[in-house]
Amino acid sequence: MKEHFLIKADENLPLIRRKRISPDIPLTVLDKGDSLTVDLGNHYVGYLSFNMWYVDEYIDAPVTLRIRFFETLGEMELDYSAYSGWLSESWIQEDTVKIDFPGVYTLPRRYAARYVRIEVVHTPKRLSLSDFIFEAVTSADESMLLPYKSDDGELEAIDRVAVNTLKNCMQRVFEDGPKRDRRLWIGDLRLEALANYYTFRDTSLVKRCLYLFAASDRGSLGFLPGYVYENPVFVSGTWHIVDYSMMYVCAVCDYLLHVGDKDTFLELYPLCKELMDSANACLDSDGILKVPEEDMFIDWCPGLKKTAAHFGAYLYTLDNLSAALRSISHPDAHVYSERLIDGRASARRTLFNEERSAFINDRDEGQYSVHAAAWMTLGGVVDGDEARRVMLDVISDKNSVKPFTPYMHHYTVEALFKSGLKDEAVEYIRRIWGGMVSLGADTFYEAYVPGDPLFSPYDDSKVNSMCHAWSCTATYFLRKYGIR
Amino acid sequence: MKEHFLIKADENLPLIRRKRISPDIPLTVLDKGDSLTVDLGNHYVGYLSFNMWYVDEYIDAPVTLRIRFFETLGEMELDYSAYSGWLSESWIQEDTVKIDFPGVYTLPRRYAARYVRIEVVHTPKRLSLSDFIFEAVTSADESMLLPYKSDDGELEAIDRVAVNTLKNCMQRVFEDGPKRDRRLWIGDLRLEALANYYTFRDTSLVKRCLYLFAASDRGSLGFLPGYVYENPVFVSGTWHIVDYSMMYVCAVCDYLLHVGDKDTFLELYPLCKELMDSANACLDSDGILKVPEEDMFIDWCPGLKKTAAHFGAYLYTLDNLSAALRSISHPDAHVYSERLIDGRASARRTLFNEERSAFINDRDEGQYSVHAAAWMTLGGVVDGDEARRVMLDVISDKNSVKPFTPYMHHYTVEALFKSGLKDEAVEYIRRIWGGMVSLGADTFYEAYVPGDPLFSPYDDSKVNSMCHAWSCTATYFLRKYGIR
Numbered sequence: 001m002k003e004h005f006l007i008k009a010d011e012n013l014p015l016i017r018r019k020r021i022s023p024d025i026p027l028t029v030l031d032k033g034d035s036l037t038v039d040l041g042n043h044y045v046g047y048l049s050f051n052m053w054y055v056d057e058y059i060d061a062p063v064t065l066r067i068r069f070f071e072t073l074g075e076m077e078l079d080y081s082a083y084s085g086w087l088s089e090s091w092i093q094e095d096t097v098k099i100d101f102p103g104v105y106t107l108p109r110r111y112a113a114r115y116v117r118i119e120v121v122h123t124p125k126r127l128s129l130s131d132f133i134f135e136a137v138t139s140a141d142e143s144m145l146l147p148y149k150s151d152d153g154e155l156e157a158i159d160r161v162a163v164n165t166l167k168n169c170m171q172r173v174f175e176d177g178p179k180r181d182r183r184l185w186i187g188d189l190r191l192e193a194l195a196n197y198y199t200f201r202d203t204s205l206v207k208r209c210l211y212l213f214a215a216s217d218r219g220s221l222g223f224l225p226g227y228v229y230e231n232p233v234f235v236s237g238t239w240h241i242v243d244y245s246m247m248y249v250c251a252v253c254d255y256l257l258h259v260g261d262k263d264t265f266l267e268l269y270p271l272c273k274e275l276m277d278s279a280n281a282c283l284d285s286d287g288i289l290k291v292p293e294e295d296m297f298i299d300w301c302p303g304l305k306k307t308a309a310h311f312g313a314y315l316y317t318l319d320n321l322s323a324a325l326r327s328i329s330h331p332d333a334h335v336y337s338e339r340l341i342d343g344r345a346s347a348r349r350t351l352f353n354e355e356r357s358a359f360i361n362d363r364d365e366g367q368y369s370v371h372a373a374a375w376m377t378l379g380g381v382v383d384g385d386e387a388r389r390v391m392l393d394v395i396s397d398k399n400s401v402k403p404f405t406p407y408m409h410h411y412t413v414e415a416l417f418k419s420g421l422k423d424e425a426v427e428y429i430r431r432i433w434g435g436m437v438s439l440g441a442d443t444f445y446e447a448y449v450p451g452d453p454l455f456s457p458y459d460d461s462k463v464n465s466m467c468h469a470w471s472c473t474a475t476y477f478l479r480k481y482g483i484r
Numbered sequence: 485m486k487e488h489f490l491i492k493a494d495e496n497l498p499l500i501r502r503k504r505i506s507p508d509i510p511l512t513v514l515d516k517g518d519s520l521t522v523d524l525g526n527h528y529v530g531y532l533s534f535n536m537w538y539v540d541e542y543i544d545a546p547v548t549l550r551i552r553f554f555e556t557l558g559e560m561e562l563d564y565s566a567y568s569g570w571l572s573e574s575w576i577q578e579d580t581v582k583i584d585f586p587g588v589y590t591l592p593r594r595y596a597a598r599y600v601r602i603e604v605v606h607t608p609k610r611l612s613l614s615d616f617i618f619e620a621v622t623s624a625d626e627s628m629l630l631p632y633k634s635d636d637g638e639l640e641a642i643d644r645v646a647v648n649t650l651k652n653c654m655q656r657v658f659e660d661g662p663k664r665d666r667r668l669w670i671g672d673l674r675l676e677a678l679a680n681y682y683t684f685r686d687t688s689l690v691k692r693c694l695y696l697f698a699a700s701d702r703g704s705l706g707f708l709p710g711y712v713y714e715n716p717v718f719v720s721g722t723w724h725i726v727d728y729s730m731m732y733v734c735a736v737c738d739y740l741l742h743v744g745d746k747d748t749f750l751e752l753y754p755l756c757k758e759l760m761d762s763a764n765a766c767l768d769s770d771g772i773l774k775v776p777e778e779d780m781f782i783d784w785c786p787g788l789k790k791t792a793a794h795f796g797a798y799l800y801t802l803d804n805l806s807a808a809l810r811s812i813s814h815p816d817a818h819v820y821s822e823r824l825i826d827g828r829a830s831a832r833r834t835l836f837n838e839e840r841s842a843f844i845n846d847r848d849e850g851q852y853s854v855h856a857a858a859w860m861t862l863g864g865v866v867d868g869d870e871a872r873r874v875m876l877d878v879i880s881d882k883n884s885v886k887p888f889t890p891y892m893h894h895y896t897v898e899a900l901f902k903s904g905l906k907d908e909a910v911e912y913i914r915r916i917w918g919g920m921v922s923l924g925a926d927t928f929y930e931a932y933v934p935g936d937p938l939f940s941p942y943d944d945s946k947v948n949s950m951c952h953a954w955s956c957t958a959t960y961f962l963r964k965y966g967i968r
Contacts, residue, residue, distance in 0.1 A: 058721075061571065062574040122572050122574045229542045
């Protein structure tokens, strides 16, 4: 069965499209210790080549160059002499290469960058660099891109940067980030697929990614790994994440809704059923989803209490799945809608503080977070005026816990739209995605905390991914809701 | 004219032959900080590849490996944390590479090595290394190699190591050393060509190299550059060396003698004439060749006084050229034999100390060197018993200045053979080339001073070339003189 899914994934291996970017850099003469910065003019993913030649006389020893790639201007200012993060520092886009002969040199690795800095570490003679070419790669077909027009320059910029983010993450799979981790994560996949339906419309890539997860191992509790690898061979991830498993089910439902491919949906439905049954088996005596802390993601927000948000994601998935099944008159639809009714009641009873009209509860140790409010709203535990009040209160409260990632910002915006707060949703988009645009972003960042540009989930922003898939959904909202 | 020579050189661009060496290394599991040493079993020139794979789980970040290549076992013991030489440290065969995906990885650069050490600088997970392949390259055609057999194990070993040295230096040109400088030098070319006539017999490669120098620029005094580059384009060297220009003429004469290709000889003769006339124009009022100190090479021996040795190389060349011209009944032969007679007389008068029966003179500030004696003998300033006494005295004298390179050892041995000291020549070969064999050499070294294994002409032995063309001629002597 899994083998079968892998074959289907391989059938959909996308074409990688190549485009030569030629930054306008004049021939530059450099000696030992000199450096040169190349601005590609936009953020791209791909392969750098240039012509290294001799100036006064032939260069009679290998030339050593240190080449660093930066996704943003700000990254160039960081201290590269030390690294304090907990992810492998091999993720820093820096390579020291030796070039034996003058001529065109192509670095063998793929990079994600707008800026490149080349330092001459060793050369016995002066050299020149010229003819820079960045061969940009993506599986997105730009001729398929739907147009977006707005009289509002900020919204147009947000859409453009979001589309660029998505394009650069579309490779063999929907990568989470082309700098890091360059792999397929469920949380990113679902959001990329949503943005893709309104932009490049590559349904085959979505299908490939859905099949890759269908081929993966389940964890001990019956959930999907948060990520899989597929280059050069398929390997399941080892971190099984419950809310990501729910988002997988949502992605399958989205696929049916946007593509109408009932056969694929029905082929993947047994897996969705299995995942929902696994979640159902984890309900505690209060009817609340209870799983190990480390099996939940929700957001990179430090110290976040996740019970309410996590249960909201489960309810939201029940809602999506029962709607999808209903749309094809599938007999199982009622199973999930019944669970949804029970779940909403449990959530109301256990996770909602009626007196304060907020999702503040013992399960989350009294923590007051946007995460809980947004997911409970998306799960339909509150709606109408009540949902609006819950959302507005928690967002405006100075002391509430706020999202750290555009991933969670996405679901916050979705909750605002769902509860009818369209203006506030657009305002939120301007604040978060417009905030990044105002910082000069060519692509949207993995983490974005207004006022804290160096925040890193990994304790060192040098490994942050500044073109991150889960941040691309501003385009989805603008286009889906016709905001111009 | 020069363009014409370049076209002829390009016509002879050799085929590079490839052979896969598979060292017998079991799959090895490594973690961060671990290292692995691969013994290729012999010295080769080429490209390394291996399979890097995951062990416990997929390696979720690029792996950083530091890979060093060593020509000898002794090099592995050197301190690679500091470099004190005056050549570019880029010559040290060390690269730090990042590998993004498991699978077969091929380093892009060519190396010269017997041993490879791979250190894991960064990896988030354990990895395995296996399936090492070293794709060895040479333009030598091993099927053309003439056999050499001896009952004497040492002589067989010397021949085998010499042939291996030559083979590994035979690439697009006769390189001086495949680690460093990887270029065509006249001093090496002449000796490689001589060894080649008795081993691989690739006359086309000799021709290519002769044409490359024919295409080069002359210096202000009318001599050839000591070296040229030809990859990716032809570039003349900038150090014009008088004794190397003489050795070029000798190489052209050798080519006629061994190949019998009179057309090529006659095409290159005008250049030889020009070089000999340039030397003749540099004779001083005593009839001794006088050129700037920096335009002479002779040997890497520190503090060497070169007048006598250098003049000997000139006389030796006159002798070779007049003989070559005579062999084809060329009318110019007498020009050089007349100059030779005059030159020998000048040398005897000015450079030989009759009282001490040695080449000790004011021009060389009274320095007593093997270099002067050997070259004066080769130039025919002394012969017979006198030459034998001169040679034996200077070699056995504890205080005489001795050669530092196998290049000068070659001409010393040639002088011993020329003066009829065959046993002493073989003894000398055993002492120098056999000395390197007893140190475990797979190829012969650029510099060899018995008792001083770390001697470096560049003040740091890490950039020494341990497979150096000018050291390959032990095979020439053994085979030419039928020593078994």
